[in-house]
Amino acid sequence: MADCQCDDAGGLTLSPRELYDRLTEQGDQVRTLKTAKADKADIDAAIQSLLKFKLDYKRITGQDYKAGCPPSEDAVAHDNGPSEDGADTVDPWNVSTTNAKGVDYDKLIVRFGSSKIDKELVDRLEEVAGQKAHRFLRRGIFFSHRDMNLVLDAYEKNKSFYLYTGRGPSSGAMHVGHLIPFIFTKWLQDVFDIPLVIQLTDDEKYLWKDLTLEECHHYAMENAKDIIACGFDVNKTFIFSDLDYMGSSPEFYRNVVKIQKHVTFNQVKGIFGFTESDCIGKISFPAIQAAPSFSSSFPHIFQGRKDVPCLIPCAIDQDPYFRMTRDVAPRIGYTKPALLHSTFFPALQGAQTKMSASDPNSSIFLTDTPKQIKNKVNKHAFSGGKDTLEEHRKHGGNPDVDVSFMYLTFFLEDDEQLEKIRQDYTSGALLTGELKKLLIDTLQPIITEHQLKRKEVTDDMVKQFMTPRPLNF
Amino acid sequence: MADCQCDDAGGLTLSPRELYDRLTEQGDQVRTLKTAKADKADIDAAIQSLLKFKLDYKRITGQDYKAGCPPSEDAVAHDNGPSEDGADTVDPWNVSTTNAKGVDYDKLIVRFGSSKIDKELVDRLEEVAGQKAHRFLRRGIFFSHRDMNLVLDAYEKNKSFYLYTGRGPSSGAMHVGHLIPFIFTKWLQDVFDIPLVIQLTDDEKYLWKDLTLEECHHYAMENAKDIIACGFDVNKTFIFSDLDYMGSSPEFYRNVVKIQKHVTFNQVKGIFGFTESDCIGKISFPAIQAAPSFSSSFPHIFQGRKDVPCLIPCAIDQDPYFRMTRDVAPRIGYTKPALLHSTFFPALQGAQTKMSASDPNSSIFLTDTPKQIKNKVNKHAFSGGKDTLEEHRKHGGNPDVDVSFMYLTFFLEDDEQLEKIRQDYTSGALLTGELKKLLIDTLQPIITEHQLKRKEVTDDMVKQFMTPRPLNF
Numbered sequence: 001m002a003d004c005q006c007d008d009a010g011g012l013t014l015s016p017r018e019l020y021d022r023l024t025e026q027g028d029q030v031r032t033l034k035t036a037k038a039d040k041a042d043i044d045a046a047i048q049s050l051l052k053f054k055l056d057y058k059r060i061t062g063q064d065y066k067a068g069c070p071p072s073e074d075a076v077a078h079d080n081g082p083s084e085d086g087a088d089t090v091d092p093w094n095v096s097t098t099n100a101k102g103v104d105y106d107k108l109i110v111r112f113g114s115s116k117i118d119k120e121l122v123d124r125l126e127e128v129a130g131q132k133a134h135r136f137l138r139r140g141i142f143f144s145h146r147d148m149n150l151v152l153d154a155y156e157k158n159k160s161f162y163l164y165t166g167r168g169p170s171s172g173a174m175h176v177g178h179l180i181p182f183i184f185t186k187w188l189q190d191v192f193d194i195p196l197v198i199q200l201t202d203d204e205k206y207l208w209k210d211l212t213l214e215e216c217h218h219y220a221m222e223n224a225k226d227i228i229a230c231g232f233d234v235n236k237t238f239i240f241s242d243l244d245y246m247g248s249s250p251e252f253y254r255n256v257v258k259i260q261k262h263v264t265f266n267q268v269k270g271i272f273g274f275t276e277s278d279c280i281g282k283i284s285f286p287a288i289q290a291a292p293s294f295s296s297s298f299p300h301i302f303q304g305r306k307d308v309p310c311l312i313p314c315a316i317d318q319d320p321y322f323r324m325t326r327d328v329a330p331r332i333g334y335t336k337p338a339l340l341h342s343t344f345f346p347a348l349q350g351a352q353t354k355m356s357a358s359d360p361n362s363s364i365f366l367t368d369t370p371k372q373i374k375n376k377v378n379k380h381a382f383s384g385g386k387d388t389l390e391e392h393r394k395h396g397g398n399p400d401v402d403v404s405f406m407y408l409t410f411f412l413e414d415d416e417q418l419e420k421i422r423q424d425y426t427s428g429a430l431l432t433g434e435l436k437k438l439l440i441d442t443l444q445p446i447i448t449e450h451q452l453k454r455k456e457v458t459d460d461m462v463k464q465f466m467t468p469r470p471l472n473f
Numbered sequence: 474m475a476d477c478q479c480d481d482a483g484g485l486t487l488s489p490r491e492l493y494d495r496l497t498e499q500g501d502q503v504r505t506l507k508t509a510k511a512d513k514a515d516i517d518a519a520i521q522s523l524l525k526f527k528l529d530y531k532r533i534t535g536q537d538y539k540a541g542c543p544p545s546e547d548a549v550a551h552d553n554g555p556s557e558d559g560a561d562t563v564d565p566w567n568v569s570t571t572n573a574k575g576v577d578y579d580k581l582i583v584r585f586g587s588s589k590i591d592k593e594l595v596d597r598l599e600e601v602a603g604q605k606a607h608r609f610l611r612r613g614i615f616f617s618h619r620d621m622n623l624v625l626d627a628y629e630k631n632k633s634f635y636l637y638t639g640r641g642p643s644s645g646a647m648h649v650g651h652l653i654p655f656i657f658t659k660w661l662q663d664v665f666d667i668p669l670v671i672q673l674t675d676d677e678k679y680l681w682k683d684l685t686l687e688e689c690h691h692y693a694m695e696n697a698k699d700i701i702a703c704g705f706d707v708n709k710t711f712i713f714s715d716l717d718y719m720g721s722s723p724e725f726y727r728n729v730v731k732i733q734k735h736v737t738f739n740q741v742k743g744i745f746g747f748t749e750s751d752c753i754g755k756i757s758f759p760a761i762q763a764a765p766s767f768s769s770s771f772p773h774i775f776q777g778r779k780d781v782p783c784l785i786p787c788a789i790d791q792d793p794y795f796r797m798t799r800d801v802a803p804r805i806g807y808t809k810p811a812l813l814h815s816t817f818f819p820a821l822q823g824a825q826t827k828m829s830a831s832d833p834n835s836s837i838f839l840t841d842t843p844k845q846i847k848n849k850v851n852k853h854a855f856s857g858g859k860d861t862l863e864e865h866r867k868h869g870g871n872p873d874v875d876v877s878f879m880y881l882t883f884f885l886e887d888d889e890q891l892e893k894i895r896q897d898y899t900s901g902a903l904l905t906g907e908l909k910k911l912l913i914d915t916l917q918p919i920i921t922e923h924q925l926k927r928k929e930v931t932d933d934m935v936k937q938f939m940t941p942r943p944l945n946f
Contacts, residue, residue: 213730251720263753264752
């Protein structure tokens with residue numbers, strides 16, 4: 001799917017008036033196609049674009065589009081804080097929906113202006129990678145992208161790229177949901193044999209939370225151990241704390257300042273919902289999360305090369321940062337980063353919200369014992385089963401809202417087994433208790449293995465990963 | 474003069490409502506004193522405070538104070554951009570007045586809430602320093618301060634402090650006006666035998682001007698040579714470019730983030746007049762100029778000591794940065810910096826504005842030849858003399874608006890000679906041409922000597938001054 005002009009929606013490029021004009025134009029086009037009895041597929045595509053523009057228009061002006069009524073002068077381009085679409089809220093600090101199946105990701109693709117990871121792209125990835133796609137791709141857990149085709153085009157012409165992902169270290173304890181981007185990034189690193197940078201935004205957590213700098217930095221170092229335990233190759237991976245790296249790389253700071261010069265308060269207000277009461281640290285922080293998207297931020301890795309493309313695997317709630325980054329990139333002479341977006345890992349209580357590190361019962365922590373895992377799943381995992389055994393046997397359960405089943409889609413490797421579980425649960429052959437046991441049996445060895453690997457991570461290894469140095473790739 | 478509660482005016486500490494209440498209270502006090510027929514001095518002091526509160530109120534709410542009418546809810550605390558007082562505009566980016574004598578500095582002291590450097594303080598400085606006060610102090614060129622008495626109290630108890638000053642490198646060419654803070658800071662360093670840090674805000678210039686990062690950094694290095702040529706002791710002086718030092722000191726960045734967490738957009742809007750259209754780099758920059766006020770920003774100099782007090786000699790237009798800094802300091806556990814404020818060095822065309830590096834005829838540059846100096850003074854220096862020789866001999870000239878005379882107050886060391894020139898010019902005995910010749914004869918050797926010293930400054934010396942390292946003091 002080619003990028004349209006509105007690829008990076010968010011009030012950055014189009015004014016309300018320009019958007020209004022685009023909308024009117026698109027409406028005309030739909031009518032023309034219908035009158036001309038064009039192909040159904042073409043008409044549908046034109047209508048989808050029209051709907052997308054209408055959503056953008058509503059978000060940016062706060063008004064519904066009305067043909068013949070241009071936006072009023074005071075409809076300043078802004079977002080009124082975090083975007084909302086129906087009942088879904090998705091921004092870097094909040095994810096919630098009233099739908100038990102979770103966020104409507106198809107709507108999110110339209111709203112964010114990204115592209116769906118369709119079968120064609122998964123097939124192409126398999127072909128380029130020379131191996132079966134990761135289960136996260138096969139199952140739509142990584143469901144959306146920006147410019148992934150460009151990255152693959154370049155890779156096929158022997159032009160390399162690098163990976164960038166990150167984590168905000170708000171506590172020392174990580175839960176299984178936090179592993180998703182790292183598990184997938186490790187797969188990408190192995191498949192493509194490319195360098196990876198991992199940003200720990202301890203400065204962000206200091207600015208947003210009631211924590212000291214020392215606490216945030218400590219959490220960064222603790223989280224680094226869990227990340228390393230995912231099996232990254234030290235020869236290809238650089239992990240950094242913002243608090244440390246900003247103070248040890250003039251090139252990184254130069255990129256931060258470049259970005260800060262090209263983004264206004266109005267823009268971050270529109271994208272992130274910042275207000276005038278927010279501290280100036282929050283307001284300028286997005287530039288710090290943007291800067292690792294440019295290879296010149298890492299001269300020790302890329303020897304000053306400014307044109308190595310970047311691919312960012314991350315949860316979709318981080319996309320606002322990179323919409324901003326992609327808007328700024330061409331204006332400072334850099335390549336736009338490509339993105340792969342994942343869905344959220346649901347809380348045990350249900351897919352209405354993502355896991356939270358602050359509520360111990362909403363999550364399976366990487367430090368939980370097998371017994372704790374068993375108890376949490378049995379006690380808290382929201383069930384899509386029926387109230388009584390008889391009813392369940394008769395009508396079957398609903399895997400679409402069942403958290404145990406959702407977790408299995410994340411962690412059970414065998415596609416056939418997963419499909420069988422889905423069918424059996426839907427038919428009523430598989431009971432909720434049995435489904436939960438399957439999840440417990442899947443999670444326990446994964447967490448135990450993670451704990452063993454984490455124990456092997458020494459302070460020296462952390463230091464090695466976190467030292468700016470050349471990488472081998 | 475003791476600090477009042479409003480020492481650090483600027484909308485940071487008092488809300489419009491609180492200020493309204495203070496004003497009402499102060500009005501009551503004036504009436505009480507008058508009714509009680511109190512001492513005239515006491516009544517006058519109370520009235521002065523009242524006027525100051527009224528000015529603050531107008532600046533912060535945009536409304537005139539009216540007894541019985543509290544500020545409306547929508548009178549958010551802000552400054553409507555740069556403060557204005559009558560016709561004077563003084564902020565870090567603009568200095569202008571319609572008065573040929575220059576800015577009304579007494580009013581500025583009231584508006585900024587600083588304290589006048591009175592004879593008592595100059596005497597005390599001489600006593601502590603053990604030598605005659607610098608001509609800039611004797612002649613009121615450094616005219617205002619904050620907490621200088623606290624610095625001297627501590628110094629007398631053998632508690633040391635350090636100096637911090639800086640420059641925004643917007644071009645490679647500096648003019649004589651730029652030397653004022655450095656000449657004075659060198660004198661302070663010699664007298665007190667203390668460390669000095671000099672910040673070159675190349676990042677600021679990149680954010681504000683249409684310049685590349687490389688240009689700003691290059692100007693910083695060029696300006697460093699002119700600064701070193703002022704004779705600073707390399708064993709006691711650390712000069713740094715923000716673009717370099719931010720990327721080489723995690724401690725400096727940590728202090729920047731600490732400050733950024735404790736200042737809101739509303740505050741920088743009130744203090745600096747930033748708007749929502751300003752880039753996020755400008756909005757967060759004040760924290761970078763604030764951070765060198767805290768000794769923990771320089772662990773190589775102070776070995777991690779966080780409590781070494783800081784004294785900042787600077788032109789009064791930089792005060793807004795340090796009002797903000799002083800407001801933040803106690804909230805992050807640091808000592809407020811003390812300040813010594815200088816007047817502006819007038820443009821050749823008159824004291825309505827300060828010299829500008831962008832207009833070559835407004836300034837005597839440090840690169841000007843003796844002939845250029847002669848021509849510029851003769852051609853452009855605004856004269857306070859009469860139109861004809863006869864009238865001048867009869868009525869005399871006005872040294873208060875005469876730029877040549879003003880420049881002599883900055884650069885002629887001999888007090889008696891300066892006073893004689895003033896008298897002779899006022900009486901008409903000294904003609905404008907003769908006065909200009911006296912200035913030319915004073916400036917030419919100063920600039921020539923500066924050029925000779927600058928030539929001796931090697932790249933190695935610049936590197937030495939700019940390397941983070943321990944200092945001897």
